[in-house]
Amino acid sequence: MTRLFFAWFEENYGELMTISGPRGAGPDIELSSVFPNFRGSFPCDFVIRVKESDEPVAVGFVRYDSTRGGAQSDDRTGGNSNKVALAKAFSAEHGDKFRVLFVSDGPGLAHGDIWKEARRLDGDWDGNVRVTTLKLAPLRVTPDWLIGSK
Numbered sequence: 001m002t003r004l005f006f007a008w009f010e011e012n013y014g015e016l017m018t019i020s021g022p023r024g025a026g027p028d029i030e031l032s033s034v035f036p037n038f039r040g041s042f043p044c045d046f047v048i049r050v051k052e053s054d055e056p057v058a059v060g061f062v063r064y065d066s067t068r069g070g071a072q073s074d075d076r077t078g079g080n081s082n083k084v085a086l087a088k089a090f091s092a093e094h095g096d097k098f099r100v101l102f103v104s105d106g107p108g109l110a111h112g113d114i115w116k117e118a119r120r121l122d123g124d125w126d127g128n129v130r131v132t133t134l135k136l137a138p139l140r141v142t143p144d145w146l147i148g149s150k
Contacts, residue, residue, distance in 0.1 A: 002045060002062045004134055005103050009048075009141070016143060017057070021046035031059060037094045042086055048101075048146060057146050059087070060101035080121055088125050099146060102131045
């Protein structure tokens with residue numbers, strides 16, 4: 001799924017922005033490698049930067065959710081909320097502005113708590129968090145949202 005999202009992103013926004021990260025299995029990008037002031041662990045699947053300035057504008061996560069339930073589902077949704085909370089706290093403390101993007105697909109989205117969490121996270125942090133599927137990415141992941149005022 002990461003390969004599909006990267007290919008879509010580069011085809012549509014490659015002249016304006018770059019996306020980096022593993023296109024399949026591989027090591028995640030730690031937020032501390034993007035923002036040296038960040039302390040702790042915050043592994044990301046990708047980083048989006050403005051090509052001209054190399055400014056990071058978004059970090060993201062690509063997930064294919066199978067139908068999950070119970071503790072497995074709680075781990076995923078709680079982990080996403082925790083990532084947003086860490087990003088918000090870091091940005092407030094250090095002034096580094098960026099967006100958080102979750103690209104999620106799969107039948108697990110039809111599972112009640114995963115869908116509720118996605119809806120709750122989308123638009124959090126004054127609009128700096130967005131949840132999308134691959135199909136909706138052209139409408140939800142736009143240059144205006146990524147680069148617009150943060």
